[in-house]
């Protein structure tokens with residue numbers, strides 16, 4: 215039996231159940247999904263005021279450290295960049311669609327939304343990139359799960375919301391997408407669309423599920439998210455910073471694009487780099503240093519309103 219710790223949201227259950235089934239299949243065993251309620255699920259205040267996205271992770275990690283579960287599954291973009299003592303990133307499964315999508319009323323797109331249209335997002339990164347291209351839009355802060363946000367469009371509270379394609383796909387809601395953004399329109403959050411499977415370090419190296427965890431690990435996805443998260447970490451930007459990053463492996467080479475913006479979309483520092491897949495962390499750090507030379511720190515330090 216593989217005991218899998220996860221948050222209890224519909225999205226978390228959908229993605230944890232799927233990857234747990236793959237790991238258990240390799241280990242020829244069954245799955246017990248153990249749901250953990252976290253501070254981020256209970257407290258629906260703005261994320262920045264309750265300790266950032268780390269609030270989703272701590273409770274689930276506690277279950278792992280206490281031995282109540284064998285592995286835990288998170289959205290990798292919700293995982294703080296700092297490593298946790300005794301816990302290993304045992305597996306990074308192949309990433310699904312990493313990009314964001316507009317889910318608007320009446321089939322509207324970023325180009326056809328009327329001036330003053332209300333677009334719901336709680337993400338400074340999404341807000342800044344929307345306003346960079348359409349300063350005439352009104353960004354409305356929203357929180358809650360994927361269906362809650364889609365419901366705001368249905369009810370007419372907002373004209374559109376921006377959500378990760380991966381989350382919409384895992385919940386079978388892609389029919390609500392009116393425009394998929396490419397990297398030129400909106401760079402995703404570091405590691406968006408990727409999952410993280412964590413295990414105790416000793417178990418990841420040598421436990422009964424070590425082989426199965428290695429079998430579902432995808433090296434190209436791991437290199438891409440390592441580069442994206444190295445950029446985030448060297449820029450010392452938290453999860454609420456207006457920062458986007460996207461890396462992919464092409465012909466054996468890693469290509470990474472990054473952006474840092476003023477929250478109101480009035481300024482952007484954007485750059486791209488290529489480098490060896492084996493040096494993913496250094497590729498991300500090198501791009502971060504270039505962006506810092508171009509003035510990124512001033513944008514990240516700007517007061518958030």
Ligand SMILES: NCc1[nH]cc(CCC(=O)O)c1CC(=O)O
Nearest residue numbers: 289291377378380381406407408
């Ligand atoms: N911020 C919450 C969150 N964390 C992970 C996803 C799903 C997409 C993913 O796996 O990155 C979402 C929803 C969203 O951003 O639309």
